Amino acid sequence: MTIMTSLSPRALSAPESGIVEVVNYARGRDGLIPLWVGEGDLPTPDFVSRAAAEALVAGETFYTWQRGIPPLREALSRYYRRRFQKALSPEHFYVTGSGMQAIKLAIEAVGSPGDEMVLLTPAWPNFAAAADLSGVRPVAVPLSFENGKWQLDLDRLEAAIGERTRALFINTPSNPTGWTATRDDLKAILSLARKHGLWIIADEIYALYCYLGARAPSFLDIMDEDDRILFVNSFSKNWSMTGWRVGWIVAPPAMGQVLENLIQYSTSGVAQFMQRGAAVALDHGDGFVDENVAKARRNRDMLCDALIATNRVQTLKPDGALYAFLKIDGVTDARAAALDIVDKTGVGLAPGTAFGEGGALFLRACFLRHPAQIAEAAERLQGYILGR
Numbered sequence: 001m002t003i004m005t006s007l008s009p010r011a012l013s014a015p016e017s018g019i020v021e022v023v024n025y026a027r028g029r030d031g032l033i034p035l036w037v038g039e040g041d042l043p044t045p046d047f048v049s050r051a052a053a054e055a056l057v058a059g060e061t062f063y064t065w066q067r068g069i070p071p072l073r074e075a076l077s078r079y080y081r082r083r084f085q086k087a088l089s090p091e092h093f094y095v096t097g098s099g100m101q102a103i104k105l106a107i108e109a110v111g112s113p114g115d116e117m118v119l120l121t122p123a124w125p126n127f128a129a130a131a132d133l134s135g136v137r138p139v140a141v142p143l144s145f146e147n148g149k150w151q152l153d154l155d156r157l158e159a160a161i162g163e164r165t166r167a168l169f170i171n172t173p174s175n176p177t178g179w180t181a182t183r184d185d186l187k188a189i190l191s192l193a194r195k196h197g198l199w200i201i202a203d204e205i206y207a208l209y210c211y212l213g214a215r216a217p218s219f220l221d222i223m224d225e226d227d228r229i230l231f232v233n234s235f236s237k238n239w240s241m242t243g244w245r246v247g248w249i250v251a252p253p254a255m256g257q258v259l260e261n262l263i264q265y266s267t268s269g270v271a272q273f274m275q276r277g278a279a280v281a282l283d284h285g286d287g288f289v290d291e292n293v294a295k296a297r298r299n300r301d302m303l304c305d306a307l308i309a310t311n312r313v314q315t316l317k318p319d320g321a322l323y324a325f326l327k328i329d330g331v332t333d334a335r336a337a338a339l340d341i342v343d344k345t346g347v348g349l350a351p352g353t354a355f356g357e358g359g360a361l362f363l364r365a366c367f368l369r370h371p372a373q374i375a376e377a378a379e380r381l382q383g384y385i386l387g388r
Contacts, residue, residue: 015129018335018354026342033369033377036338036348038124038175038322039242040368044277045288048239052277064272066260068095068248072275075282076248082286083208086220091253094260095275097267099205099234099247104130105262106230106249110199111136111166117201118160119169120152122176122325122352122359127169127203136166142358143179145327148316150179154188161196168193171203173216176325176355176364178318180210183217190222190229200229205237206321208289211297216320237322237368238289239281246270246278292368296322299367299374306378310385315362324365325352328385334363345380 004012023036043049067073073090080086096102103126111117113135119127121140128138141160143150157168170189172181181189193200202219210216219229231250236242251259263269300317304324307313312329326349331337334351341363342348352362365381367374 010133010135014133015125017125019125019350022335022338022342022348022351025339026348029342029346031346032342032348033346033373033380034348035365035367035369035377036350038366039236040240040292040322041370041373042240042292044240044244045281045285047284048241048277048281051280052273055273055276060272060276062272064269064275066263066269067256068093068270069272069275069279072279072282075279079282080220080250083215084218084220088250089253091256092250094249094251094256094263095270095278096247096249096263097270098245099203099232099236100126100130101245101266102232102234102247102249103127103201103203104134105259105266106201106232107131107134107136107167108262109230109251109255109258110201110228114164115166116162116164117167117169118157118165120157120171120174120179121357122355122362123169123171124175125354125356127171128356131169137164138169139165140357143174143177145358148314148327150174150177152179152181152185152189154192157189158192161192161198165196165198167199167201169201169203170219171205173206173210173318173320175206175321176323176350176352176359176362178321178323178325180212180216180318180320183221186217186219187222190219190227193228198228200227202229202231203233204231205233208238209293209296209322210320211300211317212319235278235281238292239285240288240292241278241281244274244277246274295371296368299369299371300324302371303365303367303374303378306382307385310382312385322366322368324367325359326363326365327361328363331361331363334360338363341381341384345384347377347380347384 076093234247338351350364352359
């Protein structure tokens with residue numbers, strides 16, 4: 001028996017990221033415009049970093065609250081009252097070591113090996129991989145793509161629910177498609193969950209990146225107190241904190257000890273000095289977030305208008321999130337196209353093959369970057385698409 005064959009089948013089955021494959025292929029090239037990963041180009045704002053640095057220098061380096069320090073959970077409560085018009089006590093919030101860990105713990109909290117989780121695709125690949133690693137089988141339900149827009153087929157969603165289904169994983173606004181559920185969509189999904197006795201894991205990380213209003217519709221707008229919904233979120237996108245790896249879960253307070261235990265036996269909590277910075281981001285970062293959203297809207301329009309004008313790109317402007325999910329005429333292998341595009345244009349895109357069922361013919365471009373870079377990327381991609 002070799003070292004590799006002695007590893008667990010579940011660990012061996014963890015897939016390589018199709019996004020990271022392209023990043024590693026072209027990382028560090030001169031003149032590269034990297035639109036492949038889901039982050040902006042601005043560092044964390046100084047007032048956030050300074051708060052964390054001051055706490056670090058002050059010696060806040062010991063074990064701390066597993067659920068999150070009280071000031072951060074109180075700041076999350078204020079944030080939800082301000083942004084979602086929802087009164088949630090600090091006991092609803094649980095701080096995690098990234099949005100990714102929030103997803104993993106939410107799946108483990110409601111699913112057991114052999115259970116199933118239904119998710120809408122194309123989707124960020126980590127959703128399905130996190131379920132697989134927990135022994136929960138992901139069941140894909142592709143969104144419909146018609147006339148350049150993505151739509152939810154509720155009949156298809158209900159047909160995917162089986163005897164072993166434990167949860168529906170709903171990401172809206174969606175990475176990578178930009179599909180943004182309407183209030184009626186959310187009501188219909190919640191009705192399905194109630195009918196079949198299912199949990200909903202709601203990833204609303206892009207809620208403020210909504211181009212139809214101040215924010216996207218949320219399950220918080222329509223749910224009852226006893227509905228079984230876990231919200232997973234992250235500081236990454238709103239406050240340019242991708243490298244900090246701090247996220248949170250919104251859950252019924254009755255689950256508090258269960259979630260504390262799951263945190264204890266995975267990371268034993270998030271560093272206290274980092275939580276100090278996160279609390280300041282929530283309380284003082286609204287202006288920074290609003291500027292990011294406004295920049296994303298302008299860049300979305302710039303990039304999509306330029307590419308749609310070629311008459312060879314079917315995708316329309318997304319309603320939310322940070323991505324143009326491009327269907328380019330003639331592309332039949334998105335992975336090969338992503339490698340070819342980065343070789344010929346220096347623009348790094350993520351292949352749709354990385355996002356599961358329904359994504360194979362698409363390429364994802366993150367537009368939360370400096371407008372000059374987006375303009376240059378649009379010009380290079382226009383040339384590629386038109387064969388210039």
